[in-house]
Amino acid sequence: MIDCIFCKITNGEIPNYTVYEDEKVLAFLDIHPHAKGHTVVIPKVHAENYFDLNEDLLGHLSIGIKRTMEKIDKVLSPDGYNVGWNQGLVAGQVVPHLHIHIMPRYEGDGGGSMHSIINSAGEKTVEELGKLFAASSL
Numbered sequence: 642m643i644d645c646i647f648c649k650i651t652n653g654e655i656p657n658y659t660v661y662e663d664e665k666v667l668a669f670l671d672i673h674p675h676a677k678g679h680t681v682v683i684p685k686v687h688a689e690n691y692f693d694l695n696e697d698l699l700g701h702l703s704i705g706i707k708r709t710m711e712k713i714d715k716v717l718s719p720d721g722y723n724v725g726w727n728q729g730l731v732a733g734q735v736v737p738h739l740h741i742h743i744m745p746r747y748e749g750d751g752g753g754s755m756h757s758i759i760n761s762a763g764e765k766t767v768e769e770l771g772k773l774f775a776a777s778s779l
């Protein structure tokens with residue numbers, strides 16, 4: 642049994658404020674919200690990150706994200722959203738169970754965009770990077 646706080650939430654050991662739930666996905670209010678209605682969406686099975694979840698469940702997760710956003714839309718009527726996840730310690734992942742943050746956005750809330758997370762593109766030009774990708778198969 643993995644000692645994981647989000648597994649404890651899915652199995653009911655730790656309570657949560659559920660926003661959306663189906664048999665494979667759970668969405669609940671973040672305990673330290675950065676926006677009104679800040680919600681995290683998780684697969685019910687333990688997977689540390691996006692690479693570790695099988696593609697069938699990734700498909701379910703994607704639909705769960707959409708339905709969660711529809712529910713937030715209905716209850717809070719935000720003006721927009723930022724949606725994403727922190728993958729890896731360097732990117733700020735603290736809980737090692739994949740979770741997608743949904744940050745509802747409101748006119749005048751003072752927040753930024755995805756572009757405000759990082760602005761350090763490195764030495765290589767976009768053209769050089771493009772050649773690296775073109776030379777590599779998946």
Ligand code: 5GP
Nearest residue numbers: 646657669670671672673727733734735736
């Ligand atoms: P991370 O930095 O790993 O991407 O985000 C983890 C998120 O989980 C944080 O925003 C944090 O507030 C939230 N969180 C951590 N523990 C709990 C908990 O026990 N309950 C809830 N609802 N959220 C939690």
Ligand code: ZN
Nearest residue numbers: 645648687738
């Ligand atoms: Zn877990």
